[in-house]
Amino acid sequence: xxxxxxxxxxxxxAFLVDGDAGRDTWAIRGPFxxxxxxxxxxxxxxxxxxxxxxxxxxxxPSVWQSPDLGxxxxxxxxxxxxxxxxxxxxxxxxxxxxxxxxxxxxAPAGLFRSDDGGASWTHVAALREHPSKPEWQAGxxxxxxxxxxxxxxxxxxxxxxxxxxxxxxxxxxGKSWVTQxxxxxxxxxPNPYPEFGQCVHRLIAAPGDGSLLYQQNHWGIYRSANxxxxxxxxxxxxxxxxxxxxxxxxxxxxxxxTFPLNGDQDGRYPPDxxxxxxxxxxxxxxxxxxxxGLPQENAYFGVMRQAMGVDSLDPAGVYIGTSTGExxxxxxxxxxxxxxxxxxxxxxxxxxxxxxx
Amino acid sequence: MVLIPASxxxxxxxxxxxxxxxxxxxxxxxxxxxAGYPGFRDRVCEPARIRQHINVFVDxxxxxxxxxxxxxxxxxxxxAVSGGAG
Numbered sequence: 001x002x003x004x005x006x007x008x009x010x011x012x013x014a015f016l017v018d019g020d021a022g023r024d025t026w027a028i029r030g031p032f033x034x035x036x037x038x039x040x041x042x043x044x045x046x047x048x049x050x051x052x053x054x055x056x057x058x059x060x061p062s063v064w065q066s067p068d069l070g071x072x073x074x075x076x077x078x079x080x081x082x083x084x085x086x087x088x089x090x091x092x093x094x095x096x097x098x099x100x101x102x103x104x105x106x107a108p109a110g111l112f113r114s115d116d117g118g119a120s121w122t123h124v125a126a127l128r129e130h131p132s133k134p135e136w137q138a139g140x141x142x143x144x145x146x147x148x149x150x151x152x153x154x155x156x157x158x159x160x161x162x163x164x165x166x167x168x169x170x171x172x173x174g175k176s177w178v179t180q181x182x183x184x185x186x187x188x189x190p191n192p193y194p195e196f197g198q199c200v201h202r203l204i205a206a207p208g209d210g211s212l213l214y215q216q217n218h219w220g221i222y223r224s225a226n227x228x229x230x231x232x233x234x235x236x237x238x239x240x241x242x243x244x245x246x247x248x249x250x251x252x253x254x255x256x257x258t259f260p261l262n263g264d265q266d267g268r269y270p271p272d273x274x275x276x277x278x279x280x281x282x283x284x285x286x287x288x289x290x291x292x293g294l295p296q297e298n299a300y301f302g303v304m305r306q307a308m309g310v311d312s313l314d315p316a317g318v319y320i321g322t323s324t325g326e327x328x329x330x331x332x333x334x335x336x337x338x339x340x341x342x343x344x345x346x347x348x349x350x351x352x353x354x355x356x357x
Numbered sequence: 358m359v360l361i362p363a364s365x366x367x368x369x370x371x372x373x374x375x376x377x378x379x380x381x382x383x384x385x386x387x388x389x390x391x392a393g394y395p396g397f398r399d400r401v402c403e404p405a406r407i408r409q410h411i412n413v414f415v416d417x418x419x420x421x422x423x424x425x426x427x428x429x430x431x432x433x434x435x436x437a438v439s440g441g442a443g
Contacts, residue, residue: 034367058410058436059368059400075368077399088403 002354004311005069006319006340007050008327009038009349014052016070017340023317023331026340032073033064037091039146040306040349044097047117050353053104055091063095063104065118069355079121080104080112082128091144094306098150098158105145109136109162113174124174127160132179132196139164139199139218140264146305147203151210159213159228161203166196167215169228180228187219202246202305206253214256214284216246216305221258223284234284239271245308249316249333254283257310257318257334259303268302275299277308277320279334293337294328301326304348311352321347359390360433365401369394383413384422386432401434410437 006017006026013031020026036054043050052064054075064075080089087108094105095118102114104121110128112121127145136143147161156173159180166181184198191197199218206212213224215231220241222231235241240260249255257279262271270276276291301322311317318334321327325344328337359376366372372394380386391398401411406422413420414433426432 057439058364058408060403060408062368062399074370076396078396080399081404084404086404088408 002313002356004313004317005043005353005355006309006327006329007041007043007052007349007351007353008321008344008347009041009052009054009306010321010325010345010347011037012345014038014041014054014064015344016050017327019329023311023313023329026329028341028344029070031345032066032070033075036062036064038064038348039091039093040095041351042095042097043351043353044102045353046097046100049117051095051097051102051118053092053095055107061089061092061106063092063102063114063118063121076119077121078119079123080106082110082123093144093146094148096148096150098148099155101155103148103150103158105148105160107142107144108138109143109145109165111145111148111160111174126170126175127168127177130168130177130179132165135196136162136165141305147200149203149205149213152205152208153210157210159203159205161200161215163201164197164199166198167200167203167228180224181231182229183231183233184215184217184222185219185233201244204246204248206248206256207251208253212253212283214246214248216243216258218242218264221246221284234280237287238278239289242268243303244305245303245320247308247310247318250310250312251314251316252281254281255333256280256284257308259308259320261302267300269300273297273299275301277318277330277334277337290330290335290337292335293330293339300324306349307347309350309352312354317352319350319352321350323347358431359386360431362434362436364436365397365434368400369396372397381426382422383407383415383420383424383426383432386426387422410439411435412437 004019008015013035015030036056050066062075062077111124149159151157181198202216220235243260274296275294301324307321309319318330327340378389
């Protein structure tokens with residue numbers, strides 16, 4: 001029998017939320033990772049290991065891991081540092097398994113790889129050697145690699161999203177990188193379509209051959225049908241171009257979800273303070289609002305960029321965590337919602353894992 | 358003698374609160390402790406300096422990695438009061 005395990009990263013540690021077979025009742029365990037702020041979590045089914053990307057103001061960045069679904073934890077940041085004289089790595093923002101390796105994105109923006117299951121890390125230095133690097137500037141959330149998107153079949157191909165900088169791709173295992181921001185608008189002077197400087201908030205790949213990508217950007221929501229070489233604006237039909245998370249269906253590449261906020265300088269809460277997940281069934285050509293079960297008044301929270309997860313069951317479950325510590329679940333592909341928990345710490349990330357037995 | 362804070366004990370399970378380690382400077386002593394307890398240096402230092410929100414005291418005086426040690430110096434690692442939020 002299948003059940004869902006939610007991996008919830010919060011400002012005060014990691015939590016694990018066990019669902020029953022019907023996805024109706026949930027039990028919360030935690031906090032783990034010694035209550036370090038956890039930015040994002042992932043699960044490697046090949047190893048059976050849960051990972052958590054974290055950073056502690058005293059002790060710096062680290063990637064935590066549990067080989068037994070949360071019973072025991074360890075952490076390492078060995079090698080997770082920039083060359084002498086450069087700024088120190090502050091925290092890990094994302095940890096993503098890819099073809100037997102692990103990648104972690106950090107702040108200030110950079111990428112590290114582990115080939116020993118997270119025991120030690122090697123700097124993927126070429127990303128920070130890109131000619132655009134001297135002009136990278138931090139946005140409101142910092143300057144960090146927050147999205148890591150492995151190619152589904154080519155182990156040498158990988159995309160990363162850097163806040164306030166944009167999307168980059170490597171096709172040679174990280175030795176060289178190119179910008180992939182063509183068609184993505186920047187509502188900030190002087191140039192609306194620069195080579196870089198696009199504030200990508202969340203970058204994801206649809207199931208398939210790696211050609212279909214989506215991104216929620218600071219200034220709009222976009223789709224790429226050619227692996228990131230160019231992007232089409234799919235914001236029309238949404239109440240706002242601004243938001244943080246975005247997720248795609250595990251089997252249908254044209255079903256995507258997002259959580260629009262009212263605007264970057266308008267408080268960053270749901271339009272009219274009525275919470276809703278917006279879903280498209282046609283790759284973003286049209287959008288539907290789904291607020292049933294979510295608060296429809298006085299909802300002044302946000303959903304952060306990594307705080308929307310999707311499970312792989314049929315119908316797919318969708319999960320969001322809020323900046324005010326509520327965790328909501330939908331088991332009908334986002335059409336109706338129920339509250340799983342109201343009093344967690346501010347939620348940074350939600351991921352859904354399907355376990356057998 | 359190096360005094361280890363309780364919060365590091367949680368991050369590096371098994372590390373004692375007091376460790377005998379030799380070295381001419383704070384840098385050398387931290388490296389010596391790291392040899393026995395891998396990860397200690399990462400937790401306490403950026404590549405070339407003590408982390409912003411970690412303080413190291415030598416015989417009660419605030420120290421840097423370059424601070425020289427006497428034979429009987431006591432090195433105390435203390436997470437700063439700063440660094441926490443909410």
